[in-house]
Amino acid sequence: MKNGFFRGHGLGNDYVVMDPKELSFTLTPGKIRGICDRHWGLGSDGILALAPSKKADFGLRIYNPDGSEAEKSGNGLRIFARYLHATGKTKKRAFTVETKGGLVSIALHVDRHGDAAAATVEMGQATFRAAALPCTLTMDELIQAPIEAAGRSLRFTGVSVGNPHCVVFKEAGESWTREDLLTLGPALEHHPLFPKRTNVQLAVPTGPKEIFILIWERGAGETQASGSSSCAAASAAVKLGLVKGPVTVKMPGGTLNIKVAGDFSLTMKGPVAEVARGALSPSFVRGLR
Numbered sequence: 001m002k003n004g005f006f007r008g009h010g011l012g013n014d015y016v017v018m019d020p021k022e023l024s025f026t027l028t029p030g031k032i033r034g035i036c037d038r039h040w041g042l043g044s045d046g047i048l049a050l051a052p053s054k055k056a057d058f059g060l061r062i063y064n065p066d067g068s069e070a071e072k073s074g075n076g077l078r079i080f081a082r083y084l085h086a087t088g089k090t091k092k093r094a095f096t097v098e099t100k101g102g103l104v105s106i107a108l109h110v111d112r113h114g115d116a117a118a119a120t121v122e123m124g125q126a127t128f129r130a131a132a133l134p135c136t137l138t139m140d141e142l143i144q145a146p147i148e149a150a151g152r153s154l155r156f157t158g159v160s161v162g163n164p165h166c167v168v169f170k171e172a173g174e175s176w177t178r179e180d181l182l183t184l185g186p187a188l189e190h191h192p193l194f195p196k197r198t199n200v201q202l203a204v205p206t207g208p209k210e211i212f213i214l215i216w217e218r219g220a221g222e223t224q225a226s227g228s229s230s231c232a233a234a235s236a237a238v239k240l241g242l243v244k245g246p247v248t249v250k251m252p253g254g255t256l257n258i259k260v261a262g263d264f265s266l267t268m269k270g271p272v273a274e275v276a277r278g279a280l281s282p283s284f285v286r287g288l289r
């Protein structure tokens, strides 16, 4: 379908999926911003674009609503997997996807209606190395590193799961507010220590194998859930000895299950939903800048 799209969400983190071969235009940063606009466009936490791959069954490019490109997205990968299955682009229930943040394997869980209602994704290995995020602090691993943001002195754990994350823990029994997220989120995302910016998680342990996180995404702002954020926060919680795996990660939009192996290889399992399929109207496309 010309200028067709597929819309899905993972726990309220919503994406529009497109095949660039079906588009009459190139996905430039300006056009991505126009499509993702919540009032003037389709509205979305990002765009997932099917891409060719020599290494995997499929390639995926991930765009944030500000037009920037992300290396990886956990919810995005489950939505992309559902799109591939629902639109007949694959008949397989297990396949590989190449992202800019590494190769992942996905297994679909198909329900009695024939829908891929959930997916398990081998998300790759977490690393705490400063160079991997990148972060300009002269520490090898970013474990409880000091940072000043929005007038507060904090400690953060830096994690790359292909894309960068800054996890700030409070002690069990304490809590973060939405106001904390709306002030610390942008201050940490744009902090000079992170030259490529960062995703931010305000986290708290809520049980021996459970954490709760509020999420501020690079290039998107506050989101209801995030798969790569869940992987990063679970890895940080295990590394800091706050929980034992597998880790249940609770978020405003719902729960993901994250297995953290001894070498910090990550397996994410969670639900995925389709919302709509359609086509951008010719007049909307003409108005994109």
Ligand SMILES: N[C@@H](CCC[C@H](N)C(=O)O)C(=O)O
Residues within 6 Å of the ligand: 013, 046, 062, 064, 069, 070, 071, 072, 073, 074, 075, 076, 163, 164, 199, 217, 218, 219, 220, 223, 225, 226, 227, 228, 229
């Ligand atoms: N929502 C995603 C993360 C999307 C990319 C992120 N905003 C970035 O810039 O790295 C997820 O579910 O992981």
